[in-house]
Amino acid sequence: MNQSTPADGCWSRIGVTGDGSCELLTEHVHCRNCGHYGTAAQRNLGREVDDAYLREWAEHFRAPESAAEQAGxxxxxxxxxxxxxxxxxxxxxxxxxxxxxxxxxxxxxxxxxxxxxxxxxxxxxxxxxxxxxxxxxxxxxxxxxxxxxxxxxxxxxxxxxxxxxxxxxxxxxxxxxxxxxxxxxxxxxxxxxxxxxxxxxxxxxxxxxxxxxxxxxxxxxx
The missing domain is CATH 2.40.50.180 (CheA-289, Domain 4)
Structure with a gap:
């Protein structure tokens, strides 16, 4: 799916998926425990999506399963x-x-x-x-x-x-x-x-x- 996520976050630069230099890691151990990460997640879930993105997912879920894929x-x-x-x-x-x-x-x-x-x-x-x-x-x-x-x-x-x-x-x-x-x-x-x-x-x-x-x-x- 083509919809992009919010701008590159601090976790990918100085966090656990970056160079690990963030001072808050000493307290939180992992970025997922940090408030900045949680705020970014809420912003990501609440973002607006364009019509192309909605159409792409609609087509995905509208497509019937083939006989080989039906878990019957x-x-x-x-x-x-x-x-x-x-x-x-x-x-x-x-x-x-x-x-x-x-x-x-x-x-x-x-x-x-x-x-x-x-x-x-x-x-x-x-x-x-x-x-x-x-x-x-x-x-x-x-x-x-x-x-x-x-x-x-x-x-x-x-x-x-x-x-x-x-x-x-x-x-x-x-x-x-x-x-x-x-x-x-x-x-x-x-x-x-x-x-x-x-x-x-x-x-x-x-x-x-x-x-x-x-x-x-x-x-x-x-």
Whole structure:
């Protein structure tokens, strides 16, 4: 967009984006904490704009999104080991704090860790790491954010399952036309459960096929 900002400010000459010689930096540390910077921001927001600028933005927002840009699907993204994965948002019931499951006597099905209490109800705790062959010791915390293990309570065919995850990113929205095929380098155990891969910021997230995963969850209780 072509509309210019107010005249060059002191922050770009003697402030944090300049030579740093401003005496007020000793007190304020950063220009954004200074009253001069705040006044300039208010003046910038209150400036008059010309007709060409208004027309340019009007054309920008009037243009229809292409089919490839319409984010008509969503999934809840989480990390297990080093793998960022996602399940359709419609499967998610709730997010709960991570708790240790209680073992179920005489039940040793693959993936079944036990039962957990979520909201006063008992649910089977199924480890996707076991079902998908993921090393839970892999991966690391993302820089600049706190990482907390969670339990995702998901529903498949009238039954709810608690899935332990190492980190929760949240809901991602994406255009189905932009879903990419899984890379050949992805863990083979995971790859066969993926319907595709989407990019979210610096992450590549594997979209799990709800039907295939749901079948494995139900199978773990047999």
């Amino acid at each position: 699907a969503s999934a809840v993204a989480f990390r297990i080991g080093a793998e960022w994965l996602a399940l359709p948002t419609g499967m998610l019931v709730r997010v709960a704090p991570h708790v240790l499951p209680h073992r179920v006597p005489h039940r040793g099905s693959r993936g079944l860790r036990g039962i957990v209490n979520i909201g006063g109800q008992l649910h089977p705790c199924i480890a996707l790491a076991d079902l998908l062959g993921i090393d839970v010791d892999g991966g690391s915390e993302r820089v600049g954010r706190h990482t907390f293990a969670r339990l995702l309570l998901v529903r498949w065919e009238e039954r709810a399952y608690a899935l332990p995850v190492a980190d929760l990113h949240g809901i991602v929205r994406y255009a189905p036309a932009r879903v990419q095929p899984p890379a050949a380098t992805i863990n083979k155990g995971v790859q066969r459960f993926l319907s595709g891969v989407v990019t979210e910021h610096d992450m590549r997230i594997g979209l799990l096929d709800a039907g295939l995963v749901g079948h494995q969850l139900a199978r773990a209780l047999r």
